[in-house]
Structure formats: structure tokens, C-alpha cells
Amino acid sequence: LAKTTQPISMDSYEGQEVNITCSHNNIATNDYITWYQQFPSQGPRFIIQGYKTKVTNEVASLFIPADRKSSTLSLPRVSLSDTAVYYCLVGGGSARQLTFGSGTQLTVLP
């Protein structure tokens, strides 16, 4: 199983861009990288998924270098409502590989 490493916590201010990096040195050839967001007392919510280079949607961007040993979730112009835990997941071949880890607690300050 590909193990992921993320910062435990990050602070930012409203309106800033936030980048959260995840390390996954043992990523397998067919593994995708997926990010989820979780608010208190709610289940996780899908944010973005990618395999290589860059993926962008209406919420975030995901940057994946050529060696795919890390990935960076970019949240443009964060607001207070972006305060949440963000999880990086690597895998796809089986449900057993869906390991969330401890995630990154992002706190957006006014």
C-alpha cells in the first residue's frame, strides 16, 4: 500500500492561496491520487483526482510532478468556510487501498 505523508496542520488567511503537499514515495504505476475534504460532524467530500501533471476543477487544482512521488492540492483564495481536514489518498486497484491517513487540518483565519 502506498503510504502518504501530509502536514498535520496549516494556517492561512482569507483570500490567500493555500498549497497542501502530500508525499507518496511508494506510489504504484496504476495508482491515482485523490483528495477529500472533511468538515466536523460530516463525512468526507471528494475534491479532486488526478494521475499526472495538472488537474483543475471549479474548487481546486492538483499538481503532480513527473515522478509522481508527491502531489500538491492548491486552493485559490480561501475563505473561512474552507477550514476543514484535507486528506490525500493514493490507490485505486482495490478498496483496501483507500487509506485516509490523519489528514491536514487547515484553519483559515479572518
Add this chain to the structure above:
Amino acid sequence: GAGVSQTPSNKVTEKGKYVELRCDPISGHTALYWYRQSLGQGPEFLIYFQGTGAADDSGLPNDRFFAVRPEGSVSTLKIQRTERGDSAVYLCASSRTGTSGGLQETQYFGPGTRLLVL
């Protein structure tokens, strides 16, 4: 449309009792997952259903835990002889077709059931 729902939202029980937790997935989703989340930790995989069958139950911690999905829709997680260490939030998720090949399908999570074993 309706999302994943879980009942009850909270459950308090005594050590040694039996509990059932229910999950109603999004209509038409064939894949269903159960996770357990302890305070300050990420969700921990328990079991994955594809249709009516458990495609992967390798995350169930021991034989006190069992889950069923008899008609390929609603699922019930059953915990026998509950222990204080079973206290956690139990999350259910569903996806359209599940995980296959290299691509993870988006999972849609319910709000969870908070289980407290006294």
C-alpha cells in the same frame, strides 16, 4: 437528489450489547463502503460491497463485526458484544460502480453514526 443517509445518527450502548447501524446509499450505486473513524484520525476502511456481495472485508477488525447488503441497496453493519474500544464514528459511502482498474470512483459519504459504548 438524496445523498447517503445513515441511522441512527447517535447510538449509546453498554459494553457487551449488540448494535446495528444502517446505511442507505445513493439510489443506483452498486458499490458501498463502511469506514470507522476515531477522534483525530482519518476514516479506516472496514468493508466494501459490490452489489450484494462483500468484495473486500479485510478491514473488519475481528469476528464481532459483520455487515450485510441483502438486496444490493441498504446495508447494515452489525457489532456483537460491543467493547469500549468500538466507540467511534461509523461512516458509510457509496459510489456508482466501485473501484476497478486504476481509477477510484468518487465516494459519497453519509454523515456517520456516532457510537458510544459505555
